[in-house]
Amino acid sequence: MSPESVLQELLARDLLPPAQAALIRADEARRPFSLHRELRLLLYLGIVLLSGGLGVLIYQHIDDIGHGVVVAAIAGLLLACLGYAARHRQPFTWAEAAKAGFLPDYALLLGCLLFVTLETYLQVQYGLFGTRYGLATLLPALVFLPLAYRFDHRGVLAMGITALAAWVGVTIQPLSAFTTNDFWHSRLSTAAMLLGLGLMAAGLLSERYGRKAHFAFTYLSLGSNLLLIAATATLLDFTPGAGSLPPVVLVPLILLVCAALVWYARRTHSYLLLLLGVGYAYVAVTYVLARLIFAGYDDGGAVTLLLFYVPLSAAGVVWLLLNIKKILRLK
Amino acid sequence: MSLHAYHPDWARHEAIHAQATRWHKRRLLTAEQLTAVQTAFPLDFYRPQLFLRIGLFLFTVLGALAGAGLLGMVVQFNFLGTLITTLIIGAVVLERAIRGKRLYHSGADNALLYLELLGLGALIFYFVYETLSGSNSPDPTPGTARLSVALLLTLAVLLLATLRYADRLVATAAYLNALLLLGNLLLLLPRGTLLLPFVLGAAAAAAYVWFTRQLRRPERLYYHRCLGLLRGVALGTAYLAVNYWAVREGNAALLSGYQPASPQIPLALLFGALTAAVPLFYLAQGLRRPDRTWLWLGLLTAAFSVFTLRYYRSLLPAETAATLAGAFLAALAVWATRYLQPARHGLTSAPDDADDPQLNLESLVVAQTAHSAPSADAAAGVQFGGGHSGGGGATGAY
Numbered sequence: 001m002s003p004e005s006v007l008q009e010l011l012a013r014d015l016l017p018p019a020q021a022a023l024i025r026a027d028e029a030r031r032p033f034s035l036h037r038e039l040r041l042l043l044y045l046g047i048v049l050l051s052g053g054l055g056v057l058i059y060q061h062i063d064d065i066g067h068g069v070v071v072a073a074i075a076g077l078l079l080a081c082l083g084y085a086a087r088h089r090q091p092f093t094w095a096e097a098a099k100a101g102f103l104p105d106y107a108l109l110l111g112c113l114l115f116v117t118l119e120t121y122l123q124v125q126y127g128l129f130g131t132r133y134g135l136a137t138l139l140p141a142l143v144f145l146p147l148a149y150r151f152d153h154r155g156v157l158a159m160g161i162t163a164l165a166a167w168v169g170v171t172i173q174p175l176s177a178f179t180t181n182d183f184w185h186s187r188l189s190t191a192a193m194l195l196g197l198g199l200m201a202a203g204l205l206s207e208r209y210g211r212k213a214h215f216a217f218t219y220l221s222l223g224s225n226l227l228l229i230a231a232t233a234t235l236l237d238f239t240p241g242a243g244s245l246p247p248v249v250l251v252p253l254i255l256l257v258c259a260a261l262v263w264y265a266r267r268t269h270s271y272l273l274l275l276l277g278v279g280y281a282y283v284a285v286t287y288v289l290a291r292l293i294f295a296g297y298d299d300g301g302a303v304t305l306l307l308f309y310v311p312l313s314a315a316g317v318v319w320l321l322l323n324i325k326k327i328l329r330l331k
Numbered sequence: 332m333s334l335h336a337y338h339p340d341w342a343r344h345e346a347i348h349a350q351a352t353r354w355h356k357r358r359l360l361t362a363e364q365l366t367a368v369q370t371a372f373p374l375d376f377y378r379p380q381l382f383l384r385i386g387l388f389l390f391t392v393l394g395a396l397a398g399a400g401l402l403g404m405v406v407q408f409n410f411l412g413t414l415i416t417t418l419i420i421g422a423v424v425l426e427r428a429i430r431g432k433r434l435y436h437s438g439a440d441n442a443l444l445y446l447e448l449l450g451l452g453a454l455i456f457y458f459v460y461e462t463l464s465g466s467n468s469p470d471p472t473p474g475t476a477r478l479s480v481a482l483l484l485t486l487a488v489l490l491l492a493t494l495r496y497a498d499r500l501v502a503t504a505a506y507l508n509a510l511l512l513l514g515n516l517l518l519l520l521p522r523g524t525l526l527l528p529f530v531l532g533a534a535a536a537a538a539y540v541w542f543t544r545q546l547r548r549p550e551r552l553y554y555h556r557c558l559g560l561l562r563g564v565a566l567g568t569a570y571l572a573v574n575y576w577a578v579r580e581g582n583a584a585l586l587s588g589y590q591p592a593s594p595q596i597p598l599a600l601l602f603g604a605l606t607a608a609v610p611l612f613y614l615a616q617g618l619r620r621p622d623r624t625w626l627w628l629g630l631l632t633a634a635f636s637v638f639t640l641r642y643y644r645s646l647l648p649a650e651t652a653a654t655l656a657g658a659f660l661a662a663l664a665v666w667a668t669r670y671l672q673p674a675r676h677g678l679t680s681a682p683d684d685a686d687d688p689q690l691n692l693e694s695l696v697v698a699q700t701a702h703s704a705p706s707a708d709a710a711a712g713v714q715f716g717g718g719h720s721g722g723g724g725a726t727g728a729y
Contacts, residue, residue, distance in 0.1 A: 005549060006350040013371050015364060024359050031357075032674030033621040035667070036682040038630070043664035050657025056650035103668070271380040278386065307401055314394030318439055321387050322377065322432055 003028045040102060047110065067125050074118045081111030089151060096214045097152040105153060112144055112156050137167040154218050161199060161222050168195050189230040190245060193253070196227025200260070221273060224261055228254060228280045235287060247291075254284040274324070282317060335553055336426070336495045337376070337435050342553050344372040376435035387438030395421065395446050410457070418450045436498065444496055448488065448504075455484045473585060474518030482512040493557065502557035503564050510534065510568060524585060525597070528578050535569035559624075566628040570609045575602040576639040606636050621678060 007024060010016040016024075058070055088104035090097040099105065119139065122128040129136040144160030147153070168191055203219030206212055235250045245253075261277035264270070289309060293302045348369060355365040378384070402420075403413040425443040434440040459481040460471070471478050489505035492498070513534055517523040542565055545551045546558040571577045579602075583593030596602065610633035617626030637656075646652070671680040 002547075003350060006347050009347060009372075010351075010368060015367050015371055016360075020359070024354060027357070027359060032677050032679035034682060035626075035671060035678055035680055038626060039664050039668050039671075039680050041630075042660050043668075046657045046660030046662070046664055048657070049653045050661055053650045053652070053654030053657055057654060060650070103665070272382045275382045275386045307397075307404070311394050311397035311401055314390045314397060317390045318387060318394060321379070321383055321390070322434075322437075322439065324379070324383070 043106070047106075067121075071118065071121060071125075074114055074121065078111055078114040078118060081107045081114060085111060085151060092150060093152075094211050096212075104151075105155075108147070108151050108153055109155050112147065112159055115143060116140055133170045134167060137163060137170050141167055148215075149212060152212070154215065157215055157218050158222060161219070165192070165195060165226060168192070189234045192230035193227050193245075196223045196225075196230065199223025199226065200257075204264075217268075217270065217273075220261075220264060221276070224257060224273070224276060227257055228276070231257075232280060232283055235284065247287075251284050251288055254280055258284070278317065278320065282313070286313065334494060335497070336429055337497070337553075338433075339553050341374070341376045341435050342497075342555065344374055346552065346555065347372045348374060376433045378435045378437045384438035384441075388442045391439045391442035392446065395443065414450055414454055414457075418447060418454070421447045421450070440496075441498065441500075444492065444498060444501065448492055448501065451488050452485050455488070456481055459484070473515055474523070475515075476519065479512060479515050479519070482508060482515060486512055493554075497554050497557055499557050499560045502554075502561055506538065506561055506564060507568075518585070524582065527581075528572050528602070532569050532572035535565050535572055539565035539569065563624045563628055566613065566624065567631065570613070570628070570632045570635075573602060573605040573609065574635065574639060575599070575606040576635075576642055578602050606639055610636050618678065 004025070007016070007021050011018065011021055058065065062070070085104045085108035088100040088107075090100060119128075119136065123136055141160050141163035144156050144163060148157035148160055169188060199219050200223040203216040203223060206219065207216040231245075231250050231254050234245060235247055235254070258277040258281035261273045265272075265274035265277065286309075290306065293305050293309075351360060351365055351368040354360045355362065360368070379387070399413065399417045402417055406412045406416070421443055425440060425447060428434055428443070429440055456471070459477060471481070486505065486508045489501060489508055493502045493505050510531060514527055514531055517527050517530055520526070539562060542558050542561045546555065546562065551558065579593050579596050579599075582596050583590050586594075610629055612629075613625050613632055614629030616622065617624075617629050640646075641652075647655070668680040671678050673679075674681075
């Protein structure tokens with residue numbers, strides 16, 4: 001629908017004074033065409049290509065260049081990025097800070113990625129941290145989290161939280177994750193659930209007390225995902241480890257967290273969290289029903305029951321989603 | 332029963348909402364005026380936010396397929412019996428759900444529609460290749476009259492579905508089906524392979540002109556979403572029809588017998604030149620008009636032309652090429668962002684809904700509306716929505 005025909009509709013309904021319509025018409029005629037998204041896409045592509053190509057080039061010529069030069073170059077670039085971001089920083093506020101544009105944001109993100117690169121490089125080449133992997137994983141978290149708060153950057157916050165999760169994992173179960181390739185085992189998954197709970201609490205508290213309230217979504221989505229994935233993986237583990245939580249604890253925990261997610265989604269109109277809640281709850285309920293059905297009948301009857309359960313439950317979820325506004329009294 | 336499955340007002344109201352929201356973000360409408368527009372043109376259909384639509388789509392597919400499986404078990408997996416019964420039930424459910432729940436491309440109706448059309452397509456191909464054939468039932472091969480019949484039938488189904496449901500994916504499928512049918516008919520001719528790229532390219536260009544013309548007509552509002560996408564698809568297919576890689580590999584695929592490598596094609600120079608020129612033409616048009624469809628297709632086709640070049644000739648080692656191209660792209664983006672910061676040549680690097688300091692529209696609007704509009708008194712009129720621009724993944728509103 002052309003802007004002109006929309007204007008005609010609004011004028012016909014008397015929703016707009018003619019003078020303002022003339023103003024809008026003038027703005028439509030002279031407004032410049034925005035290349036914002038296209039330029040951002042080009043910038044992103046350029047950085048990806050450049051970093052990938054440079055990485056391979058350096059890898060191929062490492063003997064000619066020498067490690068010191070590479071480290072110095074990465075460190076220089078890192079400082080340049082952070083310096084650029086710091087030069088364009090906004091005054092600190094607990095509320096959502098105004099953006100200075102997208103270039104400083106990207107500079108900060110690139111700086112943080114370079115920090116990880118530099119740290120990894122130093123560890124691999126010079127063994128900077130030795131075998132103290134806990135310190136190596138905690139350091140990015142300690143750098144990123146304050147940066148995220150100071151520069152009001154949700155991407156850096158997510159990186160900091162990820163580093164924190166890595167630190168917890170390495171501290172709980174040093175190296176066994178790499179040797180047994182069994183990431184979600186007993187103590188580790190319990191720790192992941194605890195960390196998830198902590199992150200969710202951090203999100204709720206930051207919103208409650210107005211300390212970077214817009215970070216709440218990042219905390220909540222990452223925390224709830226971590227918790228629910230860990231709990232569901234433990235629940236569905238065919239051979240649960242010795243220390244892992246029994247289904248009697250896990251199923252109520254999952255359902256409780258899902259209910260909390262739905263409650264929060266209802267408050268903030270966040271449909272992503274709502275979908276997460278419904279999806280994980282569906283898995284948990286299906287698990288319980290399947291266990292009950294298979295415990296009750298050991299013949300073909302169980303399969304028939306399940307055959308009816310799948311389409312009916314899917315229809316039930318569709319019905320729930322279609323009526324979600326009524327159920328949740330959204331808007 | 333009307334032709335349109337959805338109420339025609341929904342598309343109109345949605346377009347008005349989108350336009351009014353844009354104006355509000357640009358501070359040309361006050362918040363009160365926006366609310367007034369939204370109440371005057373209500374969106375009384377059901378289309379939830381993207382993530383819910385994905386959820387609805389997945390669960391509808393799961394439920395429908397499981398239901399079809401259940402039905403299949405009841406009728407002892409008789410192919411035609413299962414398929415036809417499922418299709419009838421699915422169509423009834425689809426129509427009743429749209430009517431009763433006022434769904435409007437909400438995920439659930441999309442899923443049912445796609446499954447329905449897939450089922451119909453399977454039915455058509457089964458009918459053409461199993462029932463109509465005598466003793467032998469050959470696989471579909473391009474350039475046969477039998478395939479043309481099948482494609483004609485599916486095209487009819489897809490066209491009818493597009494006319495009724497105005498779904499973008501179905502519309503694209505119908506368009507591509509028409510191109511396939513045209514190509515297949517050409518292959519029936521003795522010199523068809525040679526004509527194929529030019530006829531398909533011309534057909535796509537003609538389709539583009541027709542789609543653009545239809546898009547301008549107010550009575551086609553119901554199909555605006557489809558037509559907007561089809562314009563881009565038409566430009567893309569026009570390029571692909573004459574792209575060197577597509578022509579050469581397509582030619583090799585159509586040749587009978589095993590080919591170790593695709594042979595050189597006649598008029599290779601012409602196709603190579605077109606492969607290089609078309610993206611530049613698209614980009615230039617996109618910036619000159621300016622038109623986002625041309626611009627995006629220019630970017631996409633440029634990427635595909637680079638792929639085509641590197642597929643046959645590796646000028647530089649991959650890592651050197653990536654480094655140079657990356658440095659060039661990043662530098663170009665940074666330079667253009669700075670160059671276009673105050674708008675030049677009718678282009679700007681600022682977001683579309685950003686407030687324009689040069690225009691200072693806000694004071695103008697307040698000055699205009701303070702006298703004439705009773706709803707927008709000066710005190711309330713200042714409460715416009717703030718300009719918002721995000722970057723670097725720093726913001727994300729889900």
